[in-house]
Amino acid sequence: MSGVPRTQADRLDELTARFPFPFTDDTYRYSTNVQPAGVPVPTAQGQWGEAVVDVDVEYRTELAERAAILRRDPSRQAVSPHMRPAAWDAMLTLMRELSAAYPEWFTLDRLGEGYRWRNAVLGDDVDFRYGDDASLPASDPLAYIGSQVQEDIVLLDQREQLYADAGVVTFAADWSFGFDLGMSFLEIHGPVPRIHSERIITRAHDFLMRLQPHQPYRRTNWTLTVGRRLDVSTETYPGWGPERAMVSAVDDELFGALVHLRVEVQHLIRLPDSGAVMFLIRTHMLPLEQIATVEPWRERTASVLAELPDDMADYKGLITYRERAAEWLGTAGPT
Amino acid sequence: MTALELVITDIAEEVPGIRSVTLEAADGAPLPGYVPGSHVVLELGCGRRNAYSLTGDGVDPAAYRISVLHVPAGAGGNGGSEWIHRELTPGTKVGALLPRSAFPPVARARRHLLIAGGIGVTPILSHLRAARRWGREVQVLYTFRPGRGAHLDDIEDLAGGLPGPGLETCTEREAFTRRLDTVLAEQPIGTHLYVCGPGPMMDATLAAAAAAGWPDSRLHSERFGADALAPGEPFTVTVTHAGNRRELTVPSGVSLLETLERTGLDVPNMCRQGVCGECRLTVGGGTPLHRDLYLSDDEKAAGDAVMACVSRADGPTLEVSL
Numbered sequence: 001m002s003g004v005p006r007t008q009a010d011r012l013d014e015l016t017a018r019f020p021f022p023f024t025d026d027t028y029r030y031s032t033n034v035q036p037a038g039v040p041v042p043t044a045q046g047q048w049g050e051a052v053v054d055v056d057v058e059y060r061t062e063l064a065e066r067a068a069i070l071r072r073d074p075s076r077q078a079v080s081p082h083m084r085p086a087a088w089d090a091m092l093t094l095m096r097e098l099s100a101a102y103p104e105w106f107t108l109d110r111l112g113e114g115y116r117w118r119n120a121v122l123g124d125d126v127d128f129r130y131g132d133d134a135s136l137p138a139s140d141p142l143a144y145i146g147s148q149v150q151e152d153i154v155l156l157d158q159r160e161q162l163y164a165d166a167g168v169v170t171f172a173a174d175w176s177f178g179f180d181l182g183m184s185f186l187e188i189h190g191p192v193p194r195i196h197s198e199r200i201i202t203r204a205h206d207f208l209m210r211l212q213p214h215q216p217y218r219r220t221n222w223t224l225t226v227g228r229r230l231d232v233s234t235e236t237y238p239g240w241g242p243e244r245a246m247v248s249a250v251d252d253e254l255f256g257a258l259v260h261l262r263v264e265v266q267h268l269i270r271l272p273d274s275g276a277v278m279f280l281i282r283t284h285m286l287p288l289e290q291i292a293t294v295e296p297w298r299e300r301t302a303s304v305l306a307e308l309p310d311d312m313a314d315y316k317g318l319i320t321y322r323e324r325a326a327e328w329l330g331t332a333g334p335t
Numbered sequence: 336m337t338a339l340e341l342v343i344t345d346i347a348e349e350v351p352g353i354r355s356v357t358l359e360a361a362d363g364a365p366l367p368g369y370v371p372g373s374h375v376v377l378e379l380g381c382g383r384r385n386a387y388s389l390t391g392d393g394v395d396p397a398a399y400r401i402s403v404l405h406v407p408a409g410a411g412g413n414g415g416s417e418w419i420h421r422e423l424t425p426g427t428k429v430g431a432l433l434p435r436s437a438f439p440p441v442a443r444a445r446r447h448l449l450i451a452g453g454i455g456v457t458p459i460l461s462h463l464r465a466a467r468r469w470g471r472e473v474q475v476l477y478t479f480r481p482g483r484g485a486h487l488d489d490i491e492d493l494a495g496g497l498p499g500p501g502l503e504t505c506t507e508r509e510a511f512t513r514r515l516d517t518v519l520a521e522q523p524i525g526t527h528l529y530v531c532g533p534g535p536m537m538d539a540t541l542a543a544a545a546a547a548g549w550p551d552s553r554l555h556s557e558r559f560g561a562d563a564l565a566p567g568e569p570f571t572v573t574v575t576h577a578g579n580r581r582e583l584t585v586p587s588g589v590s591l592l593e594t595l596e597r598t599g600l601d602v603p604n605m606c607r608q609g610v611c612g613e614c615r616l617t618v619g620g621g622t623p624l625h626r627d628l629y630l631s632d633d634e635k636a637a638g639d640a641v642m643a644c645v646s647r648a649d650g651p652t653l654e655v656s657l
Contacts, residue, residue: 032612032629035605082442085469092395110395130394131468157442160552199631206628207610214367214433272368273394273465275439 012290014057017046019286021294022220022263026303030195030312032203037216037267044296051101052216052267053094053149054282059121062150062171062230069170069231070146075178076170076233079142079155083166086155086276088131091141093271093278094149119148142168149280151267156185156277162208164188166276169233171283173223173262174317176234193311213272218265224318224325225262228285248321252328256289259325261301288325292332302329339366339431341377343423344398352405353454353485354420355390359398361428369393371465372438372458372529372557375401378430381418388457388531388557389434390486392464399434402485404454438529438557440465445525446472446499448518450540451490452532453479458557459531460486463493472499476518478511478536479504515540519547531557567624570648575619575656576600585647591616591655592643600657602643609645616643620654623647 021043041049048054070077079087095117098106105120114129126144128135138144146153146168154167154177162185169177180188185208189201211217225232226243247258267280292298305318305326313319345357360366369375371393374386387401406416438458440447447466451459456477466473475494477484484504494502503518505511519528528549530540537556544554566588574581574595585594592614595602604614609627618639625635627642634640641655 032610033605034608034611036607085442085465158439159441159443203610203628207608210608212433212435213369270370270436272370273392274442275370275436276442 011057012286015284015286016290016294018048018054018056019043019045019284020048020220020263020265021045021297022222023300023304026300027307028222028304028312030192030198030200032200032207033219034204034207034217034268035219037218037269044294048265049218051097052218052269052280053097053101053151054265055098055102055105055121055150059150063122063147065230066146066168066170070168073235075235077143077146077168078166078178078181079140080157080165080182083155083157083274083276084133084140085131086157086271086274086278087140087142087166089271089274089276090153090155090278091145092130092273093269094145094151094153098148122148124148142166146170150282152281152283154279154281155271156208156279158209158275158277161186162205162277169281171230171281172233173225173264173283174232174234179234191315193315208268208277211268211270211277213270216267216269218267221264221266223262223316224322225260225285226258228260228287230283230285244317244320248324255324255328256292256332257287259288259321259328260285261288261291288328288332292329295334298329298333302326305329338433341399341429341431343425343427343429346423346425349402349485350483352483353402354405354423355400355402355485356419356423357398357400358429358431366396366399367433368395369434370436370439371461372440373434373436373461374438374458374557375399375434376432377401377415379415379418380422380427380429381414383415383418385415388461390457390460390464392461392468393434394468399431402454402457404485438531438555440471440529441527441555443525444471444527445523446474446527448522448526448528449473449475450515450528450530450532451475451477451479452530452536453483454485455530455532455536455557456485456490457531459529460489460493462529463490463497466497467493471497473497474500474518474522475502476511476515477502477504478508478532479506481506512539512543515543516547519544519549527553527555529555529557534558567647570650571652572648573620573652573654574600575654577657590644591641591647591653595643595657602657604644607644609642612642614643616641616655616657618653618655621652622649623653624649 037052040047095108099108107118109116117126133140136144152169152171154164156162157165164180164183167177185205195201226247229240232240263284265282269278271278291301305322313322340361341358342361344359347355349355369389374388376384376386378384390400403416403419405420440462449459449462491502528544530537541554569586572583572585583594585591592602602614605611612629618641622638623641624647626645629642
C-alpha cells in the first residue's frame with residue numbers, strides 16, 4: 001500500500017503487481033501444495049509472498065466491507081469459550097506480523113505488563129493487557145484483529161483431530177463459516193472431489209497436526225467469481241448465485257470485465273501460546289480483462305480452464321462458464 | 336541447524352542436585368514464544384544436543400528457564416547434565432533450536448490432572464503457569480525423593496490459587512501409587528491427565544489410568560525426543576543423473592535432499608516436511624527408511640521410491656536416480 005491510488009488504473013496496476021498468480025503449469029489438480037511462508041515469489045508483473053499478512057490498496061475498503069457484513073450477519077464471527085486463549089494468541093501474533101512487515105504503519109510495543117498497539121492507517125491507538133478482554137475496543141481479541149487485517153481467520157483447536165472452533169470469515173468463497181463452526185478439518189473438506197482417493201486431505205491433516213510454532217506455511221487456492229465480490233458465502237447465495245447463470249449471456253466486453261480470477265493465499269500457523277492452528281485466507285481478485293494484459297497469465301489461465309476436469313469445475317462453481325472464460329482468454333491475445 | 340544464540344544469565348541451585356538455568360537471547364532480542372509443555376534443544380559445549388522442558392508459560396518470554404537434574408555420566412547420563420552442572424557459568428553462550436511443542440494443554444479440558452515425578456515437574460510447572468494465566472481448574476500430584484522437590488514453592492503457590500483440589504505431594508512410591516488409584520477414580524468427566532517423570536513411573540501411571548477406564552485421548556505423557564525426526568545414521572547414496580553416477584555421503588542430521596543440493600543437483604521440492612510429494616526419487620537399490628507422510632503404505636513397502644527431504648537409508652547404502 002504505497003498511498004492512496006489516484007486513479008482506477010493506478011489501483012489495478014498495484015493489484016496486478018502484487019497478484020499471486022496461482023498456476024505453475026498448464027493444467028491444475030489438487031495437491032497438498034504447502035510451502036514455507038515468507039519466501040517472495042516473483043511473477044510476470046511483480047512479486048508477492050514476502051510476509052504472512054498482506055496490506056494493499058484495498059485495505060480500508062475491505063475492512064469497511066467486513067465491518068458492514070458483520071453488522072448485517074454476526075454469525076460470520078465466533079469464538080467458542082475454550083478458544084479464548086487462542087483468540088488472544090492470534091491477535092498478538094498478527095499484530096507482530098503486521099508491525100514486522102509494515103513498520104511505518106503498525107507498531108506493537110511493550111508497555112509495562114501490557115502492550116500498546118498503533119495502527120497509523122486507521123488511527124487506532126490501543127493499550128491492552130494480554131488476556132483481559134475489557135482492555136480492548138471490541139467484544140473480543142478476534143473481533144478486534146479482524147478489524148485490522150484483510151485476511152479471513154479460522155482458529156483450529158487440536159484434540160484427536162483439528163476442529164474449527166473460532167474465526168472471523170466475511171469473504172468465504174462458496175462456503176459458510178457458521179455452518180462449518182465446530183466441525184473437524186476432515187468433515188469440512190468432505191465435499192471436495194478427488195482429494196479423498198488421493199489422500200490429499202488426510203496428508204494435509206497429518207501435516208497440520210505436526211506443525212510447530214514460528215515455522216509458518218502457505219498454499220494457494222483459486223476459483224472464478226462474477227464481479228469483484230469478496231463475500232460469496234453460502235449465506236449470500238441469492239445475491240451472487242444467479243449471476244453465475246447470467247454471465248454466459250453478456251457480451252464479450254462485459255464478460256471480460258465481470259469474470260474475475262479469484263486467488264486465496266492461505267497461511268497455516270501454529271500459534272505459539274495456545275497451540276491452536278491459525279488458518280489465514282487472503283483473497284485477491286483480478287478481472288479477466290486485466291489477466292489478459294499479462295501474456296503468460298492469459299495463456300496459462302486459458303489452458304488451465306480449458307483442461308480442468310468437469311468434477312473440479314463443478315465443485316468450484318464455474319462449470320457453466322469456464323469454457324467461455326477459456327475461449328475469451330484464448331482470443332484476447334495480442335493480434 | 337542453530338536457530339537461536341542464547342547466553343546464560345543466571346544459574347541457581349534449586350535443591351541439591353538440580354540447577355535452574357536462565358537463558359536470554361545473546362543479542363538481547365525478544366525470544367520466540369512457546370506452547371506450555373514445550374522443550375528446547377540446546378547445543379551444549381560438551382558436543383551433546385539435549386532437550387529440556389521450558390518452565391515458563393511461554394507468552395512473550397523475556398528469558399527461557401530450564402531445570403536440570405545432575406545425572407553423572409557413569410550413572411546413565413549422556414554427559415549433558417554433567418556439563419551443565421560442572422562447566423556452565425553465567426555468560427556462557429549456547430546454540431538452541433526453536434522450542435517444540437509435544438505436550439500441550441488441551442483447551443477443552445474441564446480439569447487438568449497434572450502428575451509429576453522428580454525432575455519431570457518442569458513441563459508440569461509450565462502447564463501450571465498457563466493454568467494460572469487462564470484460570471484453569473487443576474489437580475496436581477507431585478512425587479519426589481525427600482528433600483529433592485524442585486520448584487515445590489512455585490507449584491504450591493500456583494496450584495493453591497486455582498480452582499480444583501490443588502497440590503498433593505508424595506515422597507514414597509507406595510503412597511503415590513495408592514493415592515493415584517483414588518485420584519484416577521475421582522475425576523469429573525472431561526478431565527485430561529498429563530504425566531511427566533521417570534519412565535517406569537509414567538508407565539505405571541498410564542497403566543493405572545487405562546485400568547480405571549480412561550480413554551487414550553485423555554492421557555498425555557512427555558517423553559523426550561519422540562516427536563522430532565531423529566538425525567539418523569549416515570549412509571552412502573549412489574545417484575544416477577543424466578547418465579552419470581556419483582557416490583555421496585549423507586551425514587547424520589543432514590537430509591538426502593540437502594546432500595543432493597549441496598553437490599549442485601537440482602531436486603524439485605516444496606514443503607521439505609515429507610508431505611507435498613515433490614521431491615520423490617526413484618530407488619534402484621538399497622532399502623529406504625521411510626519417514627514421510629506422502630507415500631502410501633503399499634508404496635512404502637514396494638521400496639522403489641523415497642522422499643528425499645525426510646527419508647533415509649535403512650542400511651549403509653541407497654541407490655537413487657533423478
